[in-house]
Amino acid sequence: MIIGPYIPVLLMGNFNYTMIIITMVFLIGFLTSIFAPETFRKQKQITTIH
Amino acid sequence: MSVIVKRFYTRLIIASGIGWLLDAMNVILISYIVTLLIETWHLTITQSGIIILANSLGLLIGAILFGKVADMIGRTTAFIITLLIYSIFNGLSALSWNFIVFSLMRFFAGLGLGGELPVVASLVNEWGTESNRGPLVVLLESFWAYGVVTAGLISRYVLISIGWRLTLTILTALAIYALVIRFTIPESPRWLIMKGKIERAKGLIMKYGFNESMFKDTVEIKIKGTISDLFNKDLRKRTVIAWILWFSIAFGYYGFLLWLPTALLYRGFSIVKSFTFSLIMTIFSIIGYYIAIYLINSLGRRGTLMLLFLISVISALVFAYAYNISTLIISGSMLNLAMSGIWGGTIYAYTPELYPTSIRGVGTGSATALAR
Numbered sequence: 001m002i003i004g005p006y007i008p009v010l011l012m013g014n015f016n017y018t019m020i021i022i023t024m025v026f027l028i029g030f031l032t033s034i035f036a037p038e039t040f041r042k043q044k045q046i047t048t049i050h
Numbered sequence: 051m052s053v054i055v056k057r058f059y060t061r062l063i064i065a066s067g068i069g070w071l072l073d074a075m076n077v078i079l080i081s082y083i084v085t086l087l088i089e090t091w092h093l094t095i096t097q098s099g100i101i102i103l104a105n106s107l108g109l110l111i112g113a114i115l116f117g118k119v120a121d122m123i124g125r126t127t128a129f130i131i132t133l134l135i136y137s138i139f140n141g142l143s144a145l146s147w148n149f150i151v152f153s154l155m156r157f158f159a160g161l162g163l164g165g166e167l168p169v170v171a172s173l174v175n176e177w178g179t180e181s182n183r184g185p186l187v188v189l190l191e192s193f194w195a196y197g198v199v200t201a202g203l204i205s206r207y208v209l210i211s212i213g214w215r216l217t218l219t220i221l222t223a224l225a226i227y228a229l230v231i232r233f234t235i236p237e238s239p240r241w242l243i244m245k246g247k248i249e250r251a252k253g254l255i256m257k258y259g260f261n262e263s264m265f266k267d268t269v270e271i272k273i274k275g276t277i278s279d280l281f282n283k284d285l286r287k288r289t290v291i292a293w294i295l296w297f298s299i300a301f302g303y304y305g306f307l308l309w310l311p312t313a314l315l316y317r318g319f320s321i322v323k324s325f326t327f328s329l330i331m332t333i334f335s336i337i338g339y340y341i342a343i344y345l346i347n348s349l350g351r352r353g354t355l356m357l358l359f360l361i362s363v364i365s366a367l368v369f370a371y372a373y374n375i376s377t378l379i380i381s382g383s384m385l386n387l388a389m390s391g392i393w394g395g396t397i398y399a400y401t402p403e404l405y406p407t408s409i410r411g412v413g414t415g416s417a418t419a420l421a422r
């Protein structure tokens with residue numbers, strides 16, 4: 001939240017480039033979500049069953 | 051679910067949700083106030099950034115500090131303290147005479163607000179059972195969307211007319227009202243059990259018509275709640291992934307929303323048009339939440355996150371190159387929809403479920419701190 005809103009300041013108010021950087025960060029989020037684990041509760045249930 | 055339990059959940063969600071709505075309003079309203087201050091105080095983009103940075107720094111420190119405090123002194127006490135801090139400094143910020151004083155007051159207001167958000171999420175989460183925990187947190191989060199839209203409405207129809215000082219004063223009065231309501235919320239039974247206050251927890255569970263077995267999972271795993279525990283071999287991967295997800299959504303959400311009215315102003319629209327377009331786009335936040343509620347039960351947490359992140363990638367890219375009003379509004383609206391769905395609809399339900407009760411506060415607090 002600190003870094004995101006500070007990007008327009010670093011880019012001297014260039015909001016187009018800001019949006020491209022935001023797009024890249026969302027892409028990282030998307031790629032990470034592919035590897036997101038099951039929740040703790042579900043994991044625990046699976047362990048118990050096995 | 052019995053009538054008494056339903057009634058209790060309604061009260062819990064309304065009491066927590068009203069505060070949540072006010073929080074959202076105050077966070078987002080800064081973006082509109084800064085846009086106004088650019089004109090009234092003739093602020094440069096750097097000075098505007100300092101105000102937003104101060105607010106965000108307060109949110110960061112508050113999230114770290116009060117996540118831990120809530121694990122020590124309890125959820126209800128912690129969020130009453132944080133809301134009090136927020137109310138005082140939000141009120142004082144209305145008296146600011148330059149952007150430095152305003153930034154300082156926003157830092158302290160942010161400190162209270164940043165501390166409050168993870169605490170309330172933990173409290174609602176810990177009153178939930180396995181079957182309703184996700185939907186409860188998502189329901190709470192939907193109030194954030196209403197707050198974002200309310201901030202847009204206030205900015206468009208009130209802020210422009212009565213000015214930012216009076217607007218902040220009214221919000222402080224509302225925050226004090228939320229504080230009063232929150233005295234009626236009971237402590238988390240899971241936190242009480244964790245602290246060995248079994249009888250008090252049992253008393254609350256019985257009082258509100260719950261079955262004791264619904265909270266049985268709380269005592270099954272004992273892990274000491276410290277930051278280093280988040281990196282033990284069982285939780286390491288979860289922590290890293292949670293942190294990246296929170297960072298990504300927070301970066302995009304605040305990077306976009308906190309500058310949205312200013313970005314439109316810089317594209318040549320008037321203040322009134324900037325505020326109007328921002329309002330239209332933020333209305334889609336509400337739709338995003340409800341789509342996410344449906345998706346997390348059909349696609350699951352991970353599937354929902356993947357889909358909504360993908361929509362965010364596409365719509366952010368389109369927004370960057372959109373120059374006609376309709377493309378701008380459609381891409382901005384889709385971005386709002388997806389971001390709200392990720393944040394409120396999914397990630398707030400997902401993160402606490404990644405951790406056992408004893409370090410849930412620390413785990414959620416650390417992830418939300420990364421988001422700051």
